[in-house]
Every structure is written in structure tokens, then in C-alpha cells.
Amino acid sequence: MTSAFRVLGSSARNASMRSLRTASIARHTRPYASAAAATKTSNGGMTETAFFPDEAAGPTVATAIPGPKSQAAIEQLNKVFDTRSLNMMADYRKSYGNYIADPDGNVLLDVYAQIASIPVGYNNPTLLLAATSPEMASHIVNRPALGNFPSNDWAEILTTGILSVAPKGLNQVFTGTTGSDANELAYKAAFMWKRRQQRGADVEFTQEEMNSAMNNALPGSPELSILSFKTAFHGRLFGSLSTTRSKPIHKLDIPAFDWPQAPFPMLKYPLEEHASENAAEEQRCLDETERLIKEWHAPPAAIIVEPIQSEGGDNHASPAFFQGLRDLTKKHDILMIVDEVQTGVGATGKFWAHEHWNLDAPPDIVTFSKKAQAAGYYYGNEELRPNKPYRQFNTWMGDPARAILFRAIVQEIERLNLVENTAAMGDYLFTNLEGLAQKYPGEIKNLRGKGQGTFIAWDSPRRDEVLKKGKTVGINIGGCGDSAVRLRPMLIFQQHHADILLEALEKIFKS
């Protein structure tokens, strides 16, 4: 990697970027400039086509963050809304593409992207076009109770959007509102399916089951569980939080179900240098998973697993491990739920991260949210539809407006080949980070995510300081687990952004 990093842009440049930004919002209903219309010179004189030709050429750091305007806004907000987890006050009108802006004129390269949930750039024109369409307006103001009164275009919205990118082998969806919600809906489907297996497909509920369910007691409220993994994160509602094992602060003081947790492989990096040790570690985890499936007092109806444990520290496992889980779930007749809330929608260089595994049989359920902007779970087995209506049901059951937005996101991903872009950018980034790790071995440890698109992380002995310094050199970057720095750029992250990021990291490491 050579230097193409421009020291933070002048305020004149920034003002120009902002006026472009404003113009872009205003003209969103006109055809926007073709992506091929502009190129940017990246490092080494190589050129690439910019997805956002009018994006900032680089970050601007105008003030300490938070600056005076941000501080005033935070103080105002804190009167009515808890701001203690606030990272940065944002100005989304001025944010564009890969760059997040704040009220003080700071513009940062955003490789955190709203906790991995912005897919194709701030104020993406394709998305603005969808967001201002009469179709969107109708679905915003006429939000239906989807299970009772779906709109006559709902099937089409699903098949041209959410279901057009359904994981292989899964052709149905139940929609929800958030990642936590998607996972809990999946758990409910799993419990109803498991009891059907136990009871028999066409067996009616007994009076005792109906009475005891009303008292939250056996047998109507069964002693079943969902098995998850140590350091997993699956959400923060009561069922999903019972499967989340990320950090005490997420769980303290909240009652939880007594459900089992299996160990997740703690691999050694670089993977290729520790192949046999890592294989043994994965086998140990599989063995313990099987023991828990067989012996836990509340038998699991399903296991849930993230392709890469994200909030818990970006922990990876091999395709063989996941194939082993698929085998165990088949052997013991329980479901395999893959939580793709953070890994899904392109970030790993495949549309769904579990495509990296080449499973013999698809997962039973795949949950999604974040970059999809919509949420829910995919499934394929008809038996996962409960045996009666109103068992899997709630008033809104998702949000057609967000499903329309996801359709536009999918179109944008396909138009610009963003999954392929992310795979290529990931390789570029990883190779250069390997170089930085060699140069600064005290700063980058356990670099991981090779071949997984831009879903890259490493351990840092001074992680919180690194994240904080990021803002001073123009990048917004996040952490996970106890000591990991995680990269979660958008799918429109390109080589010139990678170069800016790498140079900013080196500045931090030098300081």
C-alpha cells in the first residue's frame, strides 16, 4: 500500500461537498448520474469507477468531536432521551455515501455504518427514489395488520424483494420488525414445530394443555429450550436475550430462561498455521453441543448460530464446524437457525454468509434484519407453518414500507454488483491489513475475516483508544467483544476508501 491519503480536506472542499449533497437530495426524482460517469484516482495510479461520483474525496475533521454544536444538541436531547450511549451526533442531511457528517462540519469515513445496518450509502439516490414513490407513501400511511388485511401487492413486494434473495432451499418468509423480533419469531416457530413432532401432526391440544398454557405451566408451556453459543448475540428481548451471551451489561438484572449454551470454537490465527489445533477445538465444541442436546433438562427445539459471532467479538469457525452442526441437528431432529442479522446482505462477499459453508442441506431457518432494513425469517419446510392460524401472529407482522426499501436495496446491490465488490474490497483490505499487522504487531492481533468480504476484525490491546482516535483522523469505526476492532463498511466501500482507512489506521498506530 502506498500513500494516496490526503490530509483532511479543507473547509472549502467540505462546503462544496455539502452543497452537492443538498442538490442530490433535491434532485432525487431525476435520473442520477451514471456510476460510470466519474472515476477517481486511487493509490498507485490505478483508477476505479466511483459508485458515488459526488461523494467527499476524503474526511474532514473540523473540530474536536463532539464539537460545540453537537454538544448543544446532545444537551438538548438528553433532557428527554438517554444519551449516555451516544457515540456521535449526526447530521444525516449532510451525510452521503460512505461519509457520515455531524452538525459541526465534521465528515467521517464511516466503516461502522449504524452498527452494520446501512447497506448502500447515506442518501443513496436509488433509495431516495423508492422512499419518495407513491407506492412508499401509500404503505407508510396505510400500515396494515398484515396477517389479517394484507394489501393486494404484498405477494409481489415479497417475491420481487425479500424472496428474490431468499437463501437457497428456502422459499417462504415470515416478516418482523427487528433482528431481536426476527429471532424470537423463529424461536416460536421452532417450539411449535417441536411440539408437533412430539404430539403428532394432526393431534388436537388437550384441555390440560390449554388450561396450563394460560398459567405459564407444563404441559401447555413446555420445558423446551433454544441452544445458543457462548459469546453469541441474538438480541435483547426476553427470549432472544436468553440466548445472547455477549456481555454481562447486556444481561444483568433481566430474568432469563434456563437454556443451554455450548462453547463456540476459539480459533487461533492465522488459521492456516493452526489447522489441526483448530479442528480439534471445533470437534470439542461439537461434542459438547451434542452432549447438551442430549442431556439438557429442557431439550432444545433448535440451535441458533451466527455465521460469524459479531457483537461477541467477531469469532469465526470453519465450514466444517457448521456442517457438523447441521449433521447434529438432523441427527437429533431439531432445527438449525442461522442468525444472519449482521452477516447477511452481502457483507461477507456472499449475499448470505452461510453460502460459504456449502451445507448438504440448507438451514431450517435464516433470520435477517439490519442491512435488509426489513426483518424476518426465511424457511422452506411447510411443517414450520404452525398447524393453526393465529399461532404465529401479531398486529403488524413487519412493515411493507421497509420491505419496499429492501427491494430497492437489492436492486441497487445487483445494479452495481456490490456483493462482488465487497468480496474484492475485502481481499484488498485484508492483504493490506496483514501488511500493517506485520509492521505494527502490537496493534493488530488475531486478524480475521480472510475471504469473508469486508467482515474483518482484529484484537487491539488498546481498543477503546483506537476507536476514539479514529474520529481525530477522520474515520468512524466500531468495536465488539472485549478487545476487537471490527470493520463494518457499507457495500459501496471502494479501494480509495480502503486506502483512506488504512492510512488513518497507520496514523493511529504511530501515535
Added chain:
Amino acid sequence: MTSAFRVLGSSARNASMRSLRTASIARHTRPYASAAAATKTSNGGMTETAFFPDEAAGPTVATAIPGPKSQAAIEQLNKVFDTRSLNMMADYRKSYGNYIADPDGNVLLDVYAQIASIPVGYNNPTLLLAATSPEMASHIVNRPALGNFPSNDWAEILTTGILSVAPKGLNQVFTGTTGSDANELAYKAAFMWKRRQQRGADVEFTQEEMNSAMNNALPGSPELSILSFKTAFHGRLFGSLSTTRSKPIHKLDIPAFDWPQAPFPMLKYPLEEHASENAAEEQRCLDETERLIKEWHAPPAAIIVEPIQSEGGDNHASPAFFQGLRDLTKKHDILMIVDEVQTGVGATGKFWAHEHWNLDAPPDIVTFSKKAQAAGYYYGNEELRPNKPYRQFNTWMGDPARAILFRAIVQEIERLNLVENTAAMGDYLFTNLEGLAQKYPGEIKNLRGKGQGTFIAWDSPRRDEVLKKGKTVGINIGGCGDSAVRLRPMLIFQQHHADILLEALEKIFKS
């Protein structure tokens, strides 16, 4: 009540209504006609100002429901989405004001309103204006992680919207996505608050608490509970479902927390004829509530109660009962959570139903969703902010786009005085329903909701048949509990709509 009911409109009339509808969507950015511009003759020659001057004059029943086009659409949808709870396939482009349309040209007066969640009419022009604003577009495509990166207009969106209608005594909000989510967030706040009371405000977590929380075990995962009431409905996620006691079909096969349920008063109607019996019944329920608070093995951190138990059958209690609950919660130092998900936002003739109670001290927490289109919980006590950041947190923490829509809803409610309208329409409707109950005593039993706006219900010995026949006479109407017909019209429901509804009901009773 005299007859102003016009037998179902001609198809010409319907076509005209539809073209008006289309025009209204197209012209939504122009100032819409003033509400005062048109009047409709209602029964008795009385005139009233129509809120939707270009609304249908009455229902149109063109085919059996579902008609052929709806059937084809249902078949299509069923391939990818469970349709067994489908009530009616809707066409929202053609729905307007109080009327819901379907693909076959049927147009029904909608007094169910997406399970009580449409506040100010389908395709309301004020809402369409908000939905197509640049502000809305920005918030749709740039959905933030609100706890980390709020937008600099978030405080203003809250104070001019959600918080402008905050219940008296409550001045803060934590936003969520749905009613279930709002309640679970409130439960989490209650548990953290309760442990703080037990532990001491500034006491750090012990290592044992942190370790055990990761294992879903005591003491980090405490044995505390939320007390709810029999026949209550508070949602269908794992924590909220544990407090829901509506019907077995909502709960069967889903693991639940062993939390206590107190009896809810089963009052006799008309209330004024059974005053002393009802008072005794309420005292019995209060006594049992107190016993459970004192004796339940997992002590309640809070009670949660609906002002009117909605899904569970529209069960009412007196202000004295709720004042009794407020006294008990104060006495035993636990929180009072009022679930206004279905009762809130004007339907009872007050903005919040608990305003009918004149409590000595406001509830600790009030949850909202449905008609608000946004969701969350209000609170006022600073101690309900957990002692550390990231304890009450998730990626999206609500949706600013929906908060903007709620602000527009509030403006529309204020512009048209819709809370007052609903109070007046409720009185009109209730008086006329009393007349119908006298005429058809076998059809309307336990009429309830007097003085509670249009939040009216009665028991019907042939409830499901009544709901089904509703569609054949042009009304979309819902049920709740085992045998209740519930009215949940929108806030723009006027006297001429009431007359159509009353006449349609009489048709059903006669058949």
C-alpha cells in the same frame, strides 16, 4: 335513530369514489380541501362537517368477499406467506378515510381499522404530505442506530411529536418498534429499577452477578416477575407473552416465565345497576393482587394493566380500581405500567385512557403503539434511566420515520379536534346501541364502554356469524375475547358513519 342508510352504492358511484381517491393521492402535495368545505346530511336532517369531503357516501358490496380477484391474490400470496389468518385482501390505493377497499370493488366502512391501529383515515392527506416530505425520505433511507448516532433533529422530532402528547407527569420517552417491544422494554426498565432499589443506587455489580448473568442464573438473572391480570393482552414476544393471558392459542407450546396473574374484575352491566356488587368484585381483585405482590415466589418488579382489556374481551374496571392499583404499587414499592397500546391516542375520548382515572400520582410508565404508528414507553422518574449506558439499548431503538408520522397524526388530531369528536361520537353511538340492545336483547348483551369514546363492545351469542355478516352489509368489524364484538373505528368516525353502522347492525340482527 332514523334511517339515512343508503343501500349499497351503485358501481358508478364506486368508480367515482375510486377516481377521487386516486386523484387525492396524486395531489397530496397541494393544499387539500378545507374540512369545512363540505357538509353531509346525516339522519334527522342534521348536518355535520365532513372531515373527508370526498369520502364514499356509503359502503359498496359488489361481490361476495373474498371475490374472484381477492381469491386469486390470496392464492398467490399463500405460496410464500401464511394466509390462514387472512380476514380480507385489501387494496389500500382505493381505501380512503373510514373506508377500506378490496380488489373486487368492495368498499366497507371500517370500524376495525387494522386492529385499532389506523388513527386518522386511510390515505389521509396530512399524513401523505408528511410521508412524502424530504424530511421523511431522509429518515427512511438513513435509519440510524439511535442510541449511538441520533440525528441532530431527533430531540425536536420528539418534543414536537411524541412528547407533545406525553401523559401528564411523564416527560421522557424510550422509543421502540411495536406494542410488544414497548412492553418488554418497559419490563426491562422495571427489573433494572427494582434491582437498583434492592442493591442501592451506586452499588457496582459483583463478579458473581456478572458471571451468573452470563449463565442465565441467580443472582445476575434475578427471580423477579411482572404481575399481569387474567384475560390481559400485552404482546406475543417471550416476556410480553408471559404476561398475556388472553387465549390458549396465543400461548400454547411457547415456554413462559412463571409470573403471577391477578384476577381482573368481571363487572356486571349496566354498571349503574350493579354498583355495590361491582365494587366488591374490584375489592376482591385488589386483595388478591396484594396477596400475590407479597407472596409470589418471584416478587413483581411491576404490575402491568390495560385501561380496558382489549384483546381479552373489552373488560372494564372503574377509576377506583385503578386508583387502588396505584395505591398498592406505591405501598409495596413496585412500578405501575399502564399499557395504552390499544386504548391510547384518542379512542376513549381522552388522549390517554388513564386520564379517565384522575390518579393521585401518574403511572410510572405508559406504553404506546398502534394508532401512534410509533412505539415506546413514557416515564418521568429519572431513576428509571438505568445506572449505566448500554443496559437499555438495541440497534435501532425505534424508528424516526414513524416518529415523524406520529407527529403528523398528532397535528391532524389537534387540527380537527378528533379527541373531542370521538368523545361525542361515542356518546351518540352508545345511546343508539342501548336502543338496539332494548330492541334486540338476544343480540347485544353487556353493552360496555359508556363515556369511553368509541371504545365500545358487547357480547354476542353468535359473534363470529355477526362479524362475517358484517361484510355482506358493508361493514368491517372485529371481535375480541370469546364472544365480544368490539368497535374500533378511527378518530375521524362521524355521525353519518355511525348511522350507517347502526343500520347495518340492525340488518344483521334481523337476519
